[in-house]
């Protein structure tokens with residue numbers, strides 16, 4: 001390979017928004033100077049560009065076509081934060097597999113997913129894209145999504161190369177402001193932010209994407225500690241790293257490089273192999289070589305990593321896509337059914353006073369109200385792939401399709417999500433007054449979550465809360481359904497409205513899934529993967545906090561809390577209700593004492609004490625109350641989703657071992673320290689039964 005051909009493999013360029021490649025791309029590919037594109041898609045288009053690479057370029061190295069298939073390509077599944085609410089990684093594996101099949105059929109062989117960033121700050125719009133605040137749950141979903149996208153062999157005709165992103169700690173952005181500074185200890189990096197990436201690497205993910213943020217003063221896109229010491233030397237990752245969109249050139253904005261030449265050297269030398277969209281590598285690679293600021297070995301290693309993945313992807317053997325398969329590959333009935341099933345298992349019942357829900361399908365009349373009752377775009381979330389609004393089943397449509405022919409369903413938008421007008425209130429109030437029950441759909445627009453969507457407030461935007469209050473004031477039974485992509489501060493609604501369903505942005509089939517739950521065909525079973533704060537001023541707020549020297553005591557002023565809100569969350573991590581009732585009791589341990597490398601089985605009895613079949617997510621937490629570093633008051637180390645018939649009891653078991661009980665100490669070693677450990681098991685992080693055991697020093 002010539003130097004130019006090598007540098008060409010390190011270049012990814014952006015196609016047109018509609019999926020077309022650009023004329024320049026044809027020229028570059030013909031000369032063997034473009035290794036990858038993003039956003040170019042459609043079997044006919046990718047084949048056209050690929051044919052130039054495979055028949056006209058000198059070395060016939062295939063182009064790698066990438067796209068953001070985050071939670072579906074055309075069949076759009078619930079946002080990842082919603083899927084994480086199912087606490088069922090197998091569902092995420094299945095949805096990723098459908099996404100891979102659809103993406104592959106339109107010529108894509110690489111998705112920039114899963115996003116596995118831990119997020120403890122709901123002001124950050126990208127909390128919507130991940131699996132929430134916990135590293136253990138996040139790791140489980142990272143593993144599942146990589147397996148779903150890649151399978152065991154991502155050269156298969158229905159698989160794609162995955163990309164764990166954004167490496168790393170992107171979710172710790174200061175103030176929840178996207179792209180902002182992260183400053184955190186190596187212990188916190190290793191305990192909280194690394195685990196989902198390690199799970200993805202261990203699951204065989206082929207690529208990672210470096211993030212926009214600076215980590216402790218060194219931008220992630222030029223950070224040799226994360227990109228080489230951890231990723232390569234410790235984890236033995238042998239895939240390749242792509243930068244985020246122009247994040248190489250942005251090293252100049254960071255003040256980490258004086259110009260593109262320095263930016264190129266910094267990123268390549270640190271371990272970013274492919275440059276997304278900016279062209280610093282190609283523009284300055286040759287002179288950096290001449291000036292010995294870059295070595296041939298470094299360039300060769302980056303090219304080798306990329307070609308290794310292209311070979312594993314089977315691109316050389318199967319560079320083209322079967323254009324005949326494309327039309328029948330999208331929105332298959334089984335894919336749509338899966339989208340509905342996953343949405344139904346991802347939604348979280350937050351409140352259901354006096355069992356207001358489920359509703360009777362034969363109820364006389366229903367007022368469906370709110371700006372998100374019939375919105376086709378919001379349920380698809382920010383990263384809607386090539387999802388089409390016309391394929392979205394809205395809540396209004398889902399409800400109409402669910403109730404009996406005799407039931408009268410009326411609709412009023414009431415207000416918009418964003419603007420300040422209340423002109424539509426009266427119509428909504430009138431319809432509510434004429435109906436037996438009012439369902440109010442409020443939340444966020446798709447543009448309010450995802451990238452560059454940080455919010456300084458977590459309140460319902462616009463006049464939506466007042467709309468809910470106005471409908472509630474009619475005295476009619478009022479149920480609120482949230483359509484949103486992040487935790488919201490909904491205190492008034494929680495205090496006054498009898499039933500609340502967190503539907504998230506539930507994908508193409510969200511309206512059907514909402515109706516399935518509201519009318520009892522599906523028993524809600526979701527659990528929050530993120531803490532819901534009472535006020536944005538409490539943020540960052542998460543369940544696995546440190547106890548501090550003055551843990552909060554309501555009666556004692558001089559303890560860690562607020563004057564103006566209770567210190568506790570509105571809803572805790574792991575919280576979610578069901579239409580039935582579960583009891584968790586009788587914890588048993590297989591031993592009272594184990595050695596530091598020993599194992600322990602913890603079991604509890606779970607009973608369905610209600611009258612409906614349902615799923616409970618049994619959660620296991622530990623605490624190391626005394627250690628050589630402060631440890632969280634609890635850490636999730638196991639969860640199991642069990643389906644129980646009414647009256648059924650089952651003993652659920654968890655195994656705890658070295659990998660669960662240790663932490664990274666001050667010498668930066670992963671250790672299990674002898675002493676007491678507490679075990680907590682429950683239906684959410686705040687409602688647990690506790691027992692304890694001893695870890696003894698190894699004899």
Ligand code: GLC
Nearest residue numbers: 038068112165166244245451
């Ligand atoms: C964006 C996002 C990243 C995405 C990439 C390509 O800026 O940060 O998640 O995969 O660019 O669209």
